[in-house]
Amino acid sequence: MRLVFAGSPAAAVPSLRALAAGQHDIIAVLTRDDTPQGRKRVLTPTPVADAAVELGIPVLKARRITDEITAAVRATGADLGVIVAYGALLREPLLSTPSHGWINLHFSLLPSWRGAAPVQRALMAGDAETGATVFQLVPELDAGELLGTIHKPLRGDETAGELLGELAISGALLLTQVVDEIASGSPTRTEQTGPVTLASKLALDDGLLDFADSRAALHNRWRGVTPEPGAHALLDGARFKVLELRVPEAGPSAEGAPSEVAPGRILLDGRRVLVGTSTEPLELITVQPSGKKPMAAADWLRGVPDRDSLAFDRAGAAS
Template sequence: MPSLQLVFAGSPAAAVPSLDALVASGHRIVAVVTREDSPQGRRGILTPTPVADAAERHGIPVIKANRLAGEATELITALGADLGVIVAYGGLVREPLLSAPEHGWINLHFSLLPRWRGAAPVQHAIIAGDEVTGAAVFQLVPELDAGDVFGTLSQPIAQFQTAGHLLEALSQSGAALLTRVVDQIADGTARAEPQTGDVTLAPKLTLPDGKLDFSLEAASIAARVRGVTPEPGAFTELDGARLKILDARIARDAPRLAPGQLALHGKAVHIGTASEPLELVTVHPAGRKAMNAGDWWRGRPADAATQVTA
């Protein structure tokens, strides 16, 4: 099989399996493009992206840029790569860079396109209650996630699976799909088909997307908890402080509670919704460590609030 010279663009941990798989495939990665080091942790220590760390481990030159423009475009174009590969880089590829490699750019996207085009496809699939999602490798075009598709894979969404767990699984299976498509482009057998079906959008989630609305039904709230875990995180407000909810399950056949009302049911902490209550399993109170919800409840003062703030 012919070997291609690749430039790989990616940033988070979800892109590392793809980089590792392409290194093992025999194709030559001439450079890795990733976002610049960013402050991490309470001390704000400048930290390389997981992809930057992986590239260093493989001995691959790294170009750090938050935008693929100007000097970054010049550096990447000068590499003369046959194909650009992008996996969750966190920025757009525009002309003239889009057309610089002989075969253009391909993108591994974690959804079954055209459903959930955008930055947060896994999170939106879970929040929407989808039963199945997947990954797609497509030809990058100027329009967002709209290019012809070379290959897909499908994966059921498990009942209690969070966005973090699902993305980790898709990053592994997607890496194999991506490598297969690169091999097909190299040997001339790759065929891309136009996207078909209804387009839905998956914009990046921000902190307000994690605030829970207990006037909704339990299934919808539980799906949002899983969809925003680990980022941006699910939360409500109680006693004037933010209470993060790390894990919650529908409490089947439990007594109904008013929306947002907290109560102890046996050893379990329940909170009311528009339907059956949710059981809070793990919470993270402000200024404390994450803990079992029952332990948190039993440690609260007797006169503590039992109704969250809308």
């Protein structure tokens, strides 16, 4: 078949490469416009755009779908459109432009976590399982017929970045299988069933850690917002980035760690830095205080004067 591929971030690149290595012809790639990156705000192509250029595939760039983009896709004579995290909604008449319409690789077990941030929201909710789904794109958000699904049990310690990287690879294999089935005229179509949950796009405030919450809730939130938009707490009103966090190993340390630490209280326990929650403490591993570079939490805390009473602010304090 003749394919048009739409995608933008790094998570879409394995799918593009897998399809390009297969039996079908990718005749165009649709991706988001270049965006300013870094401190110098240099205009930078999306990872999908870079991969498409490397593969020798023509690239269409668009922040939103215009009549001109629709006409350009129609002019390709594509049989099927394939979308993986493009970053904008596709609507009619573009949806009906390829003869087989569009299919979408989505990183959740639909209808759970429809929307922009399914991996992040699944981790923040403490789900025990997730996966990836290929479905037929329809005007309603992530609501089309299912064409293929893979399941992924969760360990309970993976971050959103790690999990998305894994699903991007396994999902690419699923996607190529579904495309082959459509080409052969034998796809399996199943209606979505079960409760619908929505995965809204994350904002910076989603990364705020309120240590009045439970250890499980805080750990899950940290997992879901790492690496983007990133986890932070407030310390004396300033943003304090929490780059690495974990549940301490069972049992007290050799120095005799306390079994309870007041919520938000930061405690140096030998070589470990513990922070209290409403239940059991968490361990800070790598942090970035405001205006400083990332560092080991123990190195940071040893350099703080009057650390015996140090505690994170309650959420809601001014940043």
